[in-house]
Amino acid sequence: MRVLYDDSLALNPAGTGAFVRGLRRGLQQRPDVEIVVAPSRLDGSADLNVSGKGVWERVGRASRHVRHYLQELPADARRQGCDAIFCPTSLGPLRGRVPSFITLFDLTPWRWSATMDAMSRRYLRFMLDAGLKRSAGVCTISESVAGEIRERFPRQRGAVVVAHPGPNPELVDAAPVPAPIPDAPFLLMVGTLEPRKNHLTVLRALADHLRRHPDSELRVVLAGAAGWLYEPVLAAITELGLDSRVSRLGRVEPGTLKWLYQRAAALAFPSIYEGFGLPVLEAFTLGCPVLAARIPSVLEIAGPDSAMLLDPGDVPAWAAALDAVAGGRLPSAMVEAARLRAQRFTWAGCAESVVTLIAAGLDRTR
Numbered sequence: 001m002r003v004l005y006d007d008s009l010a011l012n013p014a015g016t017g018a019f020v021r022g023l024r025r026g027l028q029q030r031p032d033v034e035i036v037v038a039p040s041r042l043d044g045s046a047d048l049n050v051s052g053k054g055v056w057e058r059v060g061r062a063s064r065h066v067r068h069y070l071q072e073l074p075a076d077a078r079r080q081g082c083d084a085i086f087c088p089t090s091l092g093p094l095r096g097r098v099p100s101f102i103t104l105f106d107l108t109p110w111r112w113s114a115t116m117d118a119m120s121r122r123y124l125r126f127m128l129d130a131g132l133k134r135s136a137g138v139c140t141i142s143e144s145v146a147g148e149i150r151e152r153f154p155r156q157r158g159a160v161v162v163a164h165p166g167p168n169p170e171l172v173d174a175a176p177v178p179a180p181i182p183d184a185p186f187l188l189m190v191g192t193l194e195p196r197k198n199h200l201t202v203l204r205a206l207a208d209h210l211r212r213h214p215d216s217e218l219r220v221v222l223a224g225a226a227g228w229l230y231e232p233v234l235a236a237i238t239e240l241g242l243d244s245r246v247s248r249l250g251r252v253e254p255g256t257l258k259w260l261y262q263r264a265a266a267l268a269f270p271s272i273y274e275g276f277g278l279p280v281l282e283a284f285t286l287g288c289p290v291l292a293a294r295i296p297s298v299l300e301i302a303g304p305d306s307a308m309l310l311d312p313g314d315v316p317a318w319a320a321a322l323d324a325v326a327g328g329r330l331p332s333a334m335v336e337a338a339r340l341r342a343q344r345f346t347w348a349g350c351a352e353s354v355v356t357l358i359a360a361g362l363d364r365t366r
Contacts, residue, residue, distance in 0.1 A: 026351030106275035136361035144296035163353035177255035194227035205318035
């Protein structure tokens, strides 16, 4: 098979970008598929800060997206003589005769629409509806999201296949680079600063922990690009008296992120909804203990043997978990159990699922 691979979101600093790059590497190592990488024309995806963009800038970006998926991507596939187009993003070609396959990471625009900027929500709903109607198959990254897709879009004509990601290869291969943070024990939070990531629960838990343990040195380090609707998080840091206890690093390079995982007392991952939960897998791979939300997608990665699993909205439970972290009371066997679980998730396995999806979709369209 000769497959056009849409590389448009490879520069995205969130999990989407890691998926695009990791899967591309996995597919390129296979002898049974020839990957043609489409030119990247949507470099604006490297900046997720919606609050920092004006209306006309965002309209212009949406117009570039539509042109890319309506004209440029189908034309690339014809010119390169490709059998299929694979989009490791939630958007796909809006026309053309070459069969196309898209990736749905989650159903946030429908299930958790209040956590999104209104303009982004409307645009994504429109584009996803259009892409689903003409896609020959859908890739997703967890069984939980696959079930949601089948339930919400029962008439989706193509198969829905789960392709679990592996850890970010650039992160795993990087040489550790120290981060500019105080020399004190810290909780690490990795992810875009936006409501679905639920930073507020951990901040409130930290404030509770410090009220009860005023001598504690525990801090929180936020590693992730600014996204949207994050102003309440910034306000809470000040209102809770945590300005001296929270380090905001923004987007960090792989070497720095690796150093943070390897030095953190634990990863805190309290998300209310996720398609997968890549930071949990990365922490498992790099030997970082994990406190994570007990949500369906995370439960596909973690179990009670490998992580401390908590209700994402239960602040007292998170505060008690922080007590355990600060007191060195996390189970000693947890990290090793997590390493073993992490070995189940590889980019080779992800690529295998995608190739199976494309091959089956092409058989149906012939």
